[in-house]
Amino acid sequence: MNNDIITKDGIEKHLSSPYPIEILENVNSTNRYLKKISCKDTNEGYTVIALQQTDGHGRFNRKFHSPESSGIYMSILLKPTITANTAVLVTSATAVAVCEAIEKCCNKKAQIKWVNDIIINSKKVCGILAEGTINPESQKFESIIVGIGLNVYTPPNGFAEEIKDIAGAIVCKEEKGLKNKLIAEIINRIVSYSHNLDKKTFLEVYKKRNIVIGKTVTVIKGDIKKTAKAIDIDDSCRLLVEFQDKTKTLLDSGEISLRL
Numbered sequence: 001m002n003n004d005i006i007t008k009d010g011i012e013k014h015l016s017s018p019y020p021i022e023i024l025e026n027v028n029s030t031n032r033y034l035k036k037i038s039c040k041d042t043n044e045g046y047t048v049i050a051l052q053q054t055d056g057h058g059r060f061n062r063k064f065h066s067p068e069s070s071g072i073y074m075s076i077l078l079k080p081t082i083t084a085n086t087a088v089l090v091t092s093a094t095a096v097a098v099c100e101a102i103e104k105c106c107n108k109k110a111q112i113k114w115v116n117d118i119i120i121n122s123k124k125v126c127g128i129l130a131e132g133t134i135n136p137e138s139q140k141f142e143s144i145i146v147g148i149g150l151n152v153y154t155p156p157n158g159f160a161e162e163i164k165d166i167a168g169a170i171v172c173k174e175e176k177g178l179k180n181k182l183i184a185e186i187i188n189r190i191v192s193y194s195h196n197l198d199k200k201t202f203l204e205v206y207k208k209r210n211i212v213i214g215k216t217v218t219v220i221k222g223d224i225k226k227t228a229k230a231i232d233i234d235d236s237c238r239l240l241v242e243f244q245d246k247t248k249t250l251l252d253s254g255e256i257s258l259r260l
Ligand code: BT5
Pocket: 028, 029, 030, 031, 032, 053, 055, 056, 057, 058, 059, 060, 062, 063, 064, 065, 066, 072, 073, 074, 075, 116, 124, 125, 126, 127, 128, 129, 146, 147, 148, 149, 150, 151, 163, 166, 167, 168
């Protein structure tokens, strides 16, 4: 991992537009950092990347393991003109962007587990966390920060005990310049998709790459767990599930578990 170093120049040469990039050695969380520094005047596409996070987090404040140098931990500032109830589209568009970038740079087949996990060979290699600020008057987003954590390589001491059965790395052999290329390819695609969220160009790909459709899943709501079959994903990226008593419901976020 000492040969694949993240650098500004290395990223910039693959970017389709000159998005501002900031690289930090170490931070609690790139999402939290970007939230603090972003304001009305911060440009869209502003990206913060950390070599390590001490308090990386996922949804419901769960820990996202972010060890030094084996992964990419990045947050991108977006300013899409969407309302609160379409925010899930940012997460889905990001999932598609990440899969496409992985395939282009690493030639690996990447799939999506609704809503926000990227899977390779049945292991989670990436998690996405989108967090937005809403203008109370317009009910539209002022900005959305999209955080992406990728396990590019297996950490030198292996994955932590609590994730070792579910986590995987994108590649097994170190490649010089790979992280820079991946970062740039992800930024290029996310900014482009986020300008066209209403056209939902990514939606068909999102569905095709999703591994949950047709599978038996456990729907988790608080302490309640119910078995259901995942039937479809609708145009708002909601998951249609059918419970054992044949009742159906559309899940718009929340939690399902699926044995991979
Ligand atoms: C996520 O949440 O997977 C979203 C993770 C987003 C992380 C990025 S890194 C840059 C930015 N800054 C942040 O602070 N966050 C974002 P969720 O779906 O809630 O999944 C969390 C669960 O994934 C944990 O409870 C573990 O089971 C598992 N997990 C934690 N670390 C992992 C890792 N490195 N690889 C694979 N799985 C992991």
